[in-house]
Amino acid sequence: MSKNMNLTLKVWRQKNADTKGKFVTYQAGHVSPDMSFLEMLDVVNEDLTKKGDDPIHFDHDCREGICGACSLHINGRPHGPKHGITTCQLHMRSFNDNDTVVIEPWRAEAFPVIRDLAVDRGAFDRIQAAGGFVSVNTGGVPDANAIAIPKVIADEAFNSATCIGCGACVAACKNASAMLFVSAKVSQLALLPQGQPERYHRVQAMVAQMDAEGFGSCTNTGACEAECPKEISITNIARMNRDYFTAKLIKQEEA
Amino acid sequence: MKLDAKIPEGPLAEKWSKHKFNLKLVNPANKRKYTVIVVGTGLAGASAAASLAALGYNVKAFCYQDSPRRAHSIAAQGGINAAKNYQNDGDSVHRLFYDTIKGGDYRAREGNVYRLAEVSVNIIDQCVAQGVPFAREYGGLLDNRSFGGSQVSRTFYARGQTGQQLLLGAYSALNRQINLGKVQMFTRHEMMDVVKIEGEAKGIVTRDLITGEIETHAAHAVLLCTGGYGNVFYLSTNAMGCNVTAAWKAHKRGAFFANPCFTQIHPTCIPVSGDHQSKLTLMSESLRNDGRVWAPKTVELAQKLRSGEIKVTDLKEEDRDYFLERKYPAFGNLVPRDVASRNAKEMVDEGRGVGASGIAVYLDFAEAIGRLGEDAVRARYGNLFDMYQQITDENPYKQPMRIYPAVHYTMGGLWVDYNLQTTVKGLYCLGEANFSDHGANRLGASALMQGLADGYFVIPYTLGDYLATIGPKAVDVKHPSFEEAKKNVVDRVNQLLSLKGTKTVNEYHRELGHIMWEYCGMARTEAGLTKAKGMIRELREDFWKNALVSGSNNEFNQSLENAGRVADFLELGELMIDDALDRKESCGGHFRLESQTEEGEALRDDENYAYAAAWEYKGDDQDEVLHKEELVFENVKLSQRSYK
Ligand SMILES: Cc1cc2nc3c(=O)[nH]c(=O)nc-3n(C[C@H](O)[C@H](O)[C@H](O)COP(=O)(O)OP(=O)(O)OC[C@H]3O[C@@H](n4cnc5c(N)ncnc54)[C@H](O)[C@@H]3O)c2cc1C
Ligand code: SF4
Ligand code: FES
Numbered sequence: 001m002s003k004n005m006n007l008t009l010k011v012w013r014q015k016n017a018d019t020k021g022k023f024v025t026y027q028a029g030h031v032s033p034d035m036s037f038l039e040m041l042d043v044v045n046e047d048l049t050k051k052g053d054d055p056i057h058f059d060h061d062c063r064e065g066i067c068g069a070c071s072l073h074i075n076g077r078p079h080g081p082k083h084g085i086t087t088c089q090l091h092m093r094s095f096n097d098n099d100t101v102v103i104e105p106w107r108a109e110a111f112p113v114i115r116d117l118a119v120d121r122g123a124f125d126r127i128q129a130a131g132g133f134v135s136v137n138t139g140g141v142p143d144a145n146a147i148a149i150p151k152v153i154a155d156e157a158f159n160s161a162t163c164i165g166c167g168a169c170v171a172a173c174k175n176a177s178a179m180l181f182v183s184a185k186v187s188q189l190a191l192l193p194q195g196q197p198e199r200y201h202r203v204q205a206m207v208a209q210m211d212a213e214g215f216g217s218c219t220n221t222g223a224c225e226a227e228c229p230k231e232i233s234i235t236n237i238a239r240m241n242r243d244y245f246t247a248k249l250i251k252q253e254e255a
Numbered sequence: 256m257k258l259d260a261k262i263p264e265g266p267l268a269e270k271w272s273k274h275k276f277n278l279k280l281v282n283p284a285n286k287r288k289y290t291v292i293v294v295g296t297g298l299a300g301a302s303a304a305a306s307l308a309a310l311g312y313n314v315k316a317f318c319y320q321d322s323p324r325r326a327h328s329i330a331a332q333g334g335i336n337a338a339k340n341y342q343n344d345g346d347s348v349h350r351l352f353y354d355t356i357k358g359g360d361y362r363a364r365e366g367n368v369y370r371l372a373e374v375s376v377n378i379i380d381q382c383v384a385q386g387v388p389f390a391r392e393y394g395g396l397l398d399n400r401s402f403g404g405s406q407v408s409r410t411f412y413a414r415g416q417t418g419q420q421l422l423l424g425a426y427s428a429l430n431r432q433i434n435l436g437k438v439q440m441f442t443r444h445e446m447m448d449v450v451k452i453e454g455e456a457k458g459i460v461t462r463d464l465i466t467g468e469i470e471t472h473a474a475h476a477v478l479l480c481t482g483g484y485g486n487v488f489y490l491s492t493n494a495m496g497c498n499v500t501a502a503w504k505a506h507k508r509g510a511f512f513a514n515p516c517f518t519q520i521h522p523t524c525i526p527v528s529g530d531h532q533s534k535l536t537l538m539s540e541s542l543r544n545d546g547r548v549w550a551p552k553t554v555e556l557a558q559k560l561r562s563g564e565i566k567v568t569d570l571k572e573e574d575r576d577y578f579l580e581r582k583y584p585a586f587g588n589l590v591p592r593d594v595a596s597r598n599a600k601e602m603v604d605e606g607r608g609v610g611a612s613g614i615a616v617y618l619d620f621a622e623a624i625g626r627l628g629e630d631a632v633r634a635r636y637g638n639l640f641d642m643y644q645q646i647t648d649e650n651p652y653k654q655p656m657r658i659y660p661a662v663h664y665t666m667g668g669l670w671v672d673y674n675l676q677t678t679v680k681g682l683y684c685l686g687e688a689n690f691s692d693h694g695a696n697r698l699g700a701s702a703l704m705q706g707l708a709d710g711y712f713v714i715p716y717t718l719g720d721y722l723a724t725i726g727p728k729a730v731d732v733k734h735p736s737f738e739e740a741k742k743n744v745v746d747r748v749n750q751l752l753s754l755k756g757t758k759t760v761n762e763y764h765r766e767l768g769h770i771m772w773e774y775c776g777m778a779r780t781e782a783g784l785t786k787a788k789g790m791i792r793e794l795r796e797d798f799w800k801n802a803l804v805s806g807s808n809n810e811f812n813q814s815l816e817n818a819g820r821v822a823d824f825l826e827l828g829e830l831m832i833d834d835a836l837d838r839k840e841s842c843g844g845h846f847r848l849e850s851q852t853e854e855g856e857a858l859r860d861d862e863n864y865a866y867a868a869a870w871e872y873k874g875d876d877q878d879e880v881l882h883k884e885e886l887v888f889e890n891v892k893l894s895q896r897s898y899k
């Protein structure tokens with residue numbers, strides 16, 4: 001087992017949305033390589049608390065890569081240096097003794113900072129509420145096996161459904177575009193038979209809300225896909241664009 | 256007060272239909288005159304909020320996370336049971352009922368469990384209609400697998416992320432109602448108290464976690480869907496924010512707390528690696544379908560493994576003790592969780608544990624990889640294997656996983672009657688937060704089922720009956736009860752913020768966890784429990800003198816949030832101990848060393864303990880009072896659980 005490390009942390013501290021933030025430097029000593037990144041911050045926070053300072057605020061909950069709460073920009077990359085995992089799944093063995101680690105919140109206009117490293121991702125919920133559903137009430141639905149869905153289609157829809165809503169795609173994008181996130185939901189439902197009746201209405205409603213929230217436009221650079229912890233593919237964006245234009249055509253024809 | 260479970264009369268299979276017919280209905284045009292508060296938007300809360308809104312009620316929903324999609328239900332891996340019998344392997348509503356009652360070691364109500372099994376089939380239909388992508392066969396129909404302690408394949412799953420997909424389904428139904436204006440969603444809000452007017456629940460007090468504002472909300476009824484309290488043990492597989500606060504405040508306002516000591520220790524979790532550990536990670540029970548659990552045959556071999564003298568891959572077949580297969584030939588590695596956990600503990604206690612700490616046993620896939628090929632194993636469990644490797648830096652395709660039991664689920668919770676109403680009128684409790692359906696041990700894949708059964712298919716009926724009775728007259732937040740409750744909360748917050756001692760809240764939490772794990776964990780004794788009670792009292796007193804809470808109220812203050820939750824755990828812990836002391840029998844996850852069979856299995860005492868223990872809060876420094884709800888078994892024969 002490798003021995004404990006000492007690290008220098010440069011952490012973004014910001015009291016609330018209305019004040020200006022700045023980087024503050026902390027030393028993290030005796031960091032075990034078996035610790036998770038968030039556990040390393042826990043230890044720093046215990047020290048800060050004991051010294052009478054405010055602990056560093058950051059969002060987290062499940063600490064196993066599924067709830068999408070954690071959201072740190074580490075050394076310039078959302079969720080840190082490793083591919084296909086969230087910040088809470090990152091372990092300190094990915095760092096070396098005496099490293100300097102820069103920790104920032106997601107940076108995007110549509111994700112205002114709440115405090116330190118925690119941001120407001122409410123925009124994501126509002127986009128989902130605009131159309132990310134199939135309109136069925138509880139009860140009165142057909143037997144689950146009444147519709148057969150080819151396994152390849154079901155698997156493809158599943159791949160899109162694995163998005164955890166973390167926002168790393170937005171943070172990774174130089175335009176702060178939310179296309180990967182939105183297209184994942186649109187695709188999941190567009191692929192499945194249950195999603196067909198509202199398919200074209202859904203894509204328009206969700207895209208309209210996305211625009212209203214102030215996310216940037218997509219210029220196909222693919223940074224989102226590279227940083228997405230769930231490896232959501234940008235083919236979802238292509239699929240959504242197709243549906244979006246079809247939807248416009250349908251609307252024109254109906255007009 | 257006499258507990259009335261309100262189980263309908265009549266044959267088991269007709270109880271629910273009859274009851275539904277007898278329940279009063281709210282006129283469709285009147286529904287919009289009612290407001291219902293739903294606290295918690297995990298599977299239970301989101302499904303309830305969406306279903307009630309779809310019926311026409313106005314709903315105010317609350318969660319502490321930044322989005323309803325992040326409730327801890329999201330983390331469920333393995334699957335959800337339903338008596339669909341799609342596999343033609345002999346499943347039925349009755350069999351699911353029977354398995355669940357037996358699995359719970361006969362400490363749940365027949366009527367509730369039967370209803371759960373009955374509505375299980377509707378849940379799957381509902382979820383598929385929402386677009387939940389369950390696993391499918393090549394022919395396009397739904398796939399099933401067998402899951403912990405069951406001999407039929409009735410578990411529906413979505414890779415290793417069933418909870419996520421079910422929650423996103425419920426979240427989408429909730430979103431639809433938010434969009435329609437029927438649900439008003441309050442994220443980053445923590446419920447801090449229940450408001451009662453003339454004995455009935457009429458609202459709540461919340462704290463806005465961003466601004467610190469203490470707010471009051473009025474409604475015709477309040478539903479608590481706030482999840483389990485496993486974090487009283489500090490380390491558990493629960494999310495960091497899981498707490499007992501909402502249920503505990505309700506308890507202090509008169510809702511009885513039932514079977515608090517019934518906690519589930521899950522056998523297959525990644526072992527603790529050091530003091531910095533903040534939570535434990537579950538390796539889904541589904542792994543036991545193909546993985547074989549073993550420990551070295553002798554203490555000597557175990558010692559050599561621990562010191563690194565030999566490697567696990569050096570051990571020959573005859574040096575391995577597949578202890579579950581050996582002791583339980585009929586169920587083998589698929590014995591229920593409590594049995595698997597206790598046996599792992601026994602190995603470690605005997606000195607046959609492995610890993611650097613010696614507190615682990617192996618879960619081995621070599622045989623499955625040989626039989627099915629590595630690709631097939633990857634297709635089934637790939638994400639779990641990756642997760643394991645990420646955390647431990649060991650490759651489970653090449654060497655067995657190390658696993659050890661960890662706190663996972665709480666069967667206990669607020670006492671509710673058949674209608675899911677607590678002992679406070681107008682206050683309901685759904686999902687893991689209530690005590691209702693799992694008795695002393697929960698079978699795998701049945702918590703998701705229960706949460707969604709409560710939310711989609713039970714509460715929409717039973718709540719209507721209450722609302723029809725009280726009528727739609729609006730509740731006013733200006734009523735003095737709201738002021739009183741609000742003041743309570745403000746005082747509590749100030750009291751916490753005034754703590755400027757030397758020990759962090761985390762340190763108290765960790766200590767509490769140690770006490771609970773040591774004395775109220777997998778094995779419990781009269782002496783140990785009595786000692787623990789004193790220790791918790793001392794710790795609690797010390798907390799209110801020496802704890803250190805930073806910051807102020809009018810800001811996003813995670814230190815304050817945590818302090819409030821830990822303060823409540825410090826009270827709950829003592830009640831759990833009282834409950835464990837009272838129940839001198841062993842049953843399910845509650846193992847009293849004084850009560851075991853000759854073979855070391857849990858020995859129930861049906862004559863004296865066939866009851867649900869419902870505790871009544873009597874005031875801060877007073878012992879709680881025990882009320883017993885006798886359990887009546889008319890359809891199953893109580894027998895010693897045997898998985899041999
Ligand atoms: C790792 C893991 C794996 C699991 N796997 C399975 C499985 O495969 N199959 C299975 O059947 N079960 C499984 N379970 C159990 C199951 O997931 C849970 O029992 C179930 O999801 C609980 O749902 P719930 O809706 O009752 O609570 P939760 O999903 O925990 O939701 C609680 C809600 O209450 C809110 N809340 C809590 N306190 C407050 C407060 N004071 N104020 C405001 N809001 C509050 C939260 O914000 C959240 O919205 C698993 C559990 C764990 C931990
Ligand atoms: S698409 Fe990926 S990066 Fe974006 S929110 Fe979803 S999981 Fe996160
Ligand atoms: S804390 Fe849940 S994904 Fe990281």
